[in-house]
Amino acid sequence: MNKLLLGRYIPGNSIVHRMDPASKILLSIFFVFIIFFANNLVTYGLMTLLALVSVVASRTSLRFFIRGIRPLLWVIIFTVIIQILFDNTGHQLFKFYFLTVTDNGLKTAGFIFIRFLLIIFFSTVLTLTTDPLAIASGIEKLLMPLKKIKFPVYTMSLMISISLRFVPTLMDETETIIKAQSSRGVKFKEGNILARSKKMIPILIPLFISSFKHAEGLGRAMEARGYKDGDNRSQYHVYKASKIDFCTWAVFIISGILIFVLRG
Amino acid sequence: MHTQKKVFAQPNASGIAILGLLTAIRLILGSSLFTFYLVPNKIQFSFAFIATFLIAMWFGPFWAGAIAGFADIFLTLISGQIYFPGFTLSAVLGGVIFGLFFFNHKPTLKTIIISQVIVVVVINLILNTTWVVILNHVPFEVIFLSRFIKEIFTVVIQIIIMYLISKNQTIISLGNRLRK
Numbered sequence: 076m077n078k079l080l081l082g083r084y085i086p087g088n089s090i091v092h093r094m095d096p097a098s099k100i101l102l103s104i105f106f107v108f109i110i111f112f113a114n115n116l117v118t119y120g121l122m123t124l125l126a127l128v129s130v131v132a133s134r135t136s137l138r139f140f141i142r143g144i145r146p147l148l149w150v151i152i153f154t155v156i157i158q159i160l161f162d163n164t165g166h167q168l169f170k171f172y173f174l175t176v177t178d179n180g181l182k183t184a185g186f187i188f189i190r191f192l193l194i195i196f197f198s199t200v201l202t203l204t205t206d207p208l209a210i211a212s213g214i215e216k217l218l219m220p221l222k223k224i225k226f227p228v229y230t231m232s233l234m235i236s237i238s239l240r241f242v243p244t245l246m247d248e249t250e251t252i253i254k255a256q257s258s259r260g261v262k263f264k265e266g267n268i269l270a271r272s273k274k275m276i277p278i279l280i281p282l283f284i285s286s287f288k289h290a291e292g293l294g295r296a297m298e299a300r301g302y303k304d305g306d307n308r309s310q311y312h313v314y315k316a317s318k319i320d321f322c323t324w325a326v327f328i329i330s331g332i333l334i335f336v337l338r339g
Numbered sequence: 340m341h342t343q344k345k346v347f348a349q350p351n352a353s354g355i356a357i358l359g360l361l362t363a364i365r366l367i368l369g370s371s372l373f374t375f376y377l378v379p380n381k382i383q384f385s386f387a388f389i390a391t392f393l394i395a396m397w398f399g400p401f402w403a404g405a406i407a408g409f410a411d412i413f414l415t416l417i418s419g420q421i422y423f424p425g426f427t428l429s430a431v432l433g434g435v436i437f438g439l440f441f442f443n444h445k446p447t448l449k450t451i452i453i454s455q456v457i458v459v460v461v462i463n464l465i466l467n468t469t470w471v472v473i474l475n476h477v478p479f480e481v482i483f484l485s486r487f488i489k490e491i492f493t494v495v496i497q498i499i500i501m502y503l504i505s506k507n508q509t510i511i512s513l514g515n516r517l518r519k
Contacts (some may be wrong), residue, residue: 083418084417085419087513100416100490103416103422104422104424105504107421107422107423111473146420147420147421150475154475154477156478157477157478157481158476158477161477161478161481183476187475187476191421191475194421198416198421200418201416202416202417202418205416207413207417210412210413210416210417214402214409214412214413227349230349230350230355231405231409233355233359234355234358234359234362234406235359235409237355237356237358237359237362237363238359238360238361238363238365238366239363240359241359241360241363242363242366242367243400245360245363245364246367246426249367256429268375268384268492269495269499271375271498271499272375272384272386272496272499272500273417273499273500273503275386275389275500276500276503276504276507279364279386279389279504280443280507280509280510282364283364283393283509283510283513284509284513286357286360286361286363286364287357287360287513287516289356289360290353290356290359290360291356293356293357293359294351294352294353294354294355294357295352295353297352297353297355297356298352298353302352321516
């Protein structure tokens with residue numbers, strides 16, 4: 076497994092770790108959906124409680140969650156400043172030339188800051204407790220209903236499995252190509268963005284050739300073993316929704332209803 | 340080895356294997372390991388469009404859209420970023436647009452420029468800015484301006500790279516092998 080496929084997963088046996096990946100992905104989407112309806116202290120308080128309980132239930136250190144905020148720090152700061160400066164409703168607190176700060180602007184900026192933190196915390200719970208291969212398996216499971224509209228779910232599913240199997244192989248090959256090009260004098264970190272981008276082409280072309288070679292071999296092996304498209308395929312890891320998933324969904328649905336009832 | 344002429348055609352075993360490997364390349368190029376920064380820690384530039392462009396050219400809009408959608412969901416979820424379905428829709432549409440332009444059509448500088456302008460205006464500037472506005476609750480105009488400046492730089496780089504890739508003899512011969 077390499078850096079890409081390891082993601083930020085931390086192995087564990089908490090109740091969140093044991094949940095069905097498809098269920099966790101859907102819960103993350105549901106959390107983002109309901110948080111948009113929170114608009115006062117009570118509803119944001121409820122969402123904070125929900126996120127904190129999830130963090131505690133994941134049994135992972137809080138520093139991983141704080142680390143998750145770091146890449147998005149600039150976006151958060153930018154959004155909060157924009158909110159303070161451009162929401163001119165409510166009582167004026169401060170004015171500097173054309174810039175006005177109002178109480179409503181500060182309140183909305185505060186809520187948006189909390190919204191960001193909660194979404195990042197909740198997304199981090201999913202990332203830290205779910206192996207990337209389980210995430211891929213969860214995505215495949217969520218695609219199943221598309222079978223009804225003739226979407227080639229099994230083909231897509233097989234393709235996803237092949238891609239995840241070959242990510243480490245291709246990453247190793249990419250490293251070898253980069254080293255080979257570097258030994259010939261190519262300096263990948265020098266020059267402007269266009270010059271650096273052009274230097275990517277000598278890395279990508281051998282990578283495509285190599286992936287075609289792998290694919291030809293794999294295709295022949297699949298045909299030799301009697302691959303038939305559209306057939307249901309078995310999986311090594313089978314994830315099933317358990318009582319934990321049903322209980323968590325019940326809590327989230329009740330919270331969602333409460334958000335609608337309690338919003339101002 | 341593999342024939343892929345219809346837009347919704349189901350690929351054979353070799354086709355699925357090639358799609359799987361191209362998806363792996365799409366994931367590698369879309370990951371943070373292959374992301375350049377135009378402005379340190381602020382404005383990113385990814386090479387994922389190269390893989391989407393080739394999938395679109397060789398397998399059509401359906402697979403280009405489906406793979407771009409999967410890659411968006413997967414990379415967002417494993418990196419712990421905020422997942423928003425709007426960006427998945429944008430990724431799918433980007434793949435579909437490339438597919439409509441380049442599947443069974445030889446890419447020319449003109450078609451590359453037109454497709455890129457459509458992707459930049461419709462997806463990157465209008466749709467993605469709308470998603471950012473919904474997600475961050477910020478005024479459209481403010482975000483639009485900063486995104487517009489970024490897109491001017493990136494679109495030129497993308498057009499040049501797509502053109503160089505499409506004219507590369509190795510890529511052309513790989514495409515011909517697929518059509519045999």
